[in-house]
Amino acid sequence: MKLLIVESPAKAKKIQGYLGAGWKVLACLGHVRDLPASKEDVPDKHKGLPWARLGINVEEGYAPLYVTRKGKSKTIQELKAAAKRAEQVFLAADPDREGESIAWHLSVLLGLGKNAQRITYQEITQAALRKAVEQPRPIDFRLVAAQETRRALDRLAGYGVSPLLWASVGGAQSAGRVQSAALMLLAQREQARLAFVPAGYWRVTARVGSQPPFQAVVVAVRDTPLATAASFDAQGQVKAGLNVMQLDAVKAEQLVTYLNRQQASVQQVEVTPVTRKPPAPFTTSTLQQAANARLKLGAAEVTKLAQSLYEGGFLTYIRTDSPALSDEALQLAREAVATRFGRDALPPSPRQYATRNANAQEAHEAIRPAGKFLPPADTGLAGDELALYTLVYERTLASQMRDALGEKTSIVLQAGVVTLAASGTRLLEKGFTALYDDTEKDEEDQVLPTLTVGAAFPLSNAKAEEKRSTPPARHTEGKFVQLMEKAGIGRPSTYGNTLDTLLKRGYIAVRNRQLHVTPLGLLIAGYLLKQVPQLVDVKFTATMEADLDRIAEGALTRTAYLDAVWKEQLAPAIDRAARTPPRVQVPHLPAVFEARAGQVYLNAQGRAAPVPEGLLPEDLTEQAVGEVLAGTWKGPRKGRASGADTRQRAESGKQATGGKRGGEGRTSTRKRASGTQARTTRRKTS
């Protein structure tokens, strides 16, 4: 009997089917050993050593202490027993840095020594597997070293900076390479929104009486452009060097009267062809984004549904950073398109997609229908599972369809001293959009008549509308996952966890499907930016990845890298850091948030009051500040169905000043405060 070990049980089952008798295929369920998480994980032999709880002996070349992971002993026993009976053992963990490490840990635990046979393959087909088992190789210790370096750095940074926060920021619980950089991304956006000063401007439109009529918008008066949202900066001022006309209510009304008496003549008609390519098949992050936007599902829900579809054999592996399809999948997708839309819907040659993400490891292919590409109606699925499968199915097929072709028409009209414009897009060939349309609707877009230059039409129904420039939008969960991927922060298997951690710790909150940063989150981001700037720098991970690649190539050693980053940068920054409670000014208000004694306070008018549960920075107005100080704040304004949809995690509990008792009390109040009502409003009923 030959033993082959993979990470996932679903994969094991499939491979067992391909290899057949004479083989036993087992799963190790991911990592089997790790650094001790806390004191109780430290084996007796090492108890008492000053570095044992950290799990890294910095002074002895950053030597790691590995222990069997909690809950893994049974799996390991089974693997050991199977290995003993096997004549050969193949280690087939995923073909990336973490997979190589898993293979090495397994070889140690199973006592394989130098006989460890490592195999990798890019797709799970019988041919690929047969080939792989004929070409085993030894474990790549450089790749293992790169993973060990990553692990050590995350432990040193996380267990180094977290205690700094405990000592400095009341209520703060944790910091780390990924969560802190991610928090910073959100905090910067939140700050930009809070500091934003909107500018008012007028939008004036009129109806052009052609056959059929259409709407045109005023773009200039006497050749001076009319101010639009894009004319203003974040302080509400006209951008430097821009010459624009700013109307007031009186002038806008005069313009309306003027227009209603004018004829507009066509000055310019421009028709340009538009080609749109289909989006690539899904990766973890793009699936999150699309399911969040189209199905209104949160990151955790998407993961749960997708995992269940994966286990049911409906989808391929769900944690991937590659949009590539296997040759087999390409053929199946094209056949499915041909069946549904005819051969004409296909481009002559299959489309292959590559990642544009520099940090991608590409150990798996894209998320797509598994097996025979069952049409959604034939799956027997229902509800959200069906909706998610359909989304994946259609996106995969669409990725193999023809481009959408159209033309965009832009018209310029002159009415006396006023210049107007209109635009419209016409779809000529639907292409992939027949199945999967991901375009956002443009309000300005309309169907335009065919016009010739010089033609003139009366204007009517002129309207003036006052508008305000809007601050940069908050991120949704899906958008945030995309941002993390783009910045190279975190991995497909952890995007959801990171979001969850930030929610649990009370650093961020979800309200109306938008991510907000809490007062505590703003304080932490501000503190870290000042005291340990390396940790919140989005480039930190990207640089780390490049260095890990050099370690994997043998061009850099583990200790040299850790000395440079830990000993010379992070550790001194932690030592130097001021252990004083941070303050954050609330823009536009004479108020500051401050963190002390395990609690976040709002400080204004020389008084301080604890920030009430559920208060987010956007809730603060002059009136709200007064209510918070008086202890009468009753939750966010109900104006736009806002407060009820705020979601924070039940267990979140800010670090209480006292031990257990405080923690328990807090948990129960929080359940009452947010748990029940949040769930009922979470999802639309279909």
Next chain:
DNA sequence: CAGTGAGCGAGCTTCCGCTTGACTT
């Protein structure tokens, strides 16, 4: 005399990444 509560001190929290069930609520 028993029960309550204030006050004090000791010990602990924490990272990222790879995988699923087995547990509650």
